[in-house]
Amino acid sequence: MSDNVNFAIVGCGVIGSAHARSIASIEGAHVTVACDSDPQIADFVSAIREGRPPVIDGRDGRRAVALIAAIYESARTGREVQLD
Numbered sequence: 001m002s003d004n005v006n007f008a009i010v011g012c013g014v015i016g017s018a019h020a021r022s023i024a025s026i027e028g029a030h031v032t033v034a035c036d037s038d039p040q041i042a043d044f045v046s047a048i049r050e051g052r053p054p055v056i057d058g059r060d061g062r063r064a065v066a067l068i069a070a071i072y073e074s075a076r077t078g079r080e081v082q083l084d
Contacts, residue, residue: 006032012038016034020048040054043056
């Protein structure tokens, strides 16, 4: 009998990510599948499972939010908004 236990996580939101981290910390436990309707969320959990950075990280998220905020600011003021 194997001492390994495989897990699948379906629905990878906040709780799913917490479960993935917990499972990763248990010897012999492995998350073999992570799926979610949002591919970015599923990739985040898979990244935890595989010990790699996610395809889209926090820096990418901050840039996207800054871009959207600049679009709204430009629409509100009628002026060009420079991004850093």
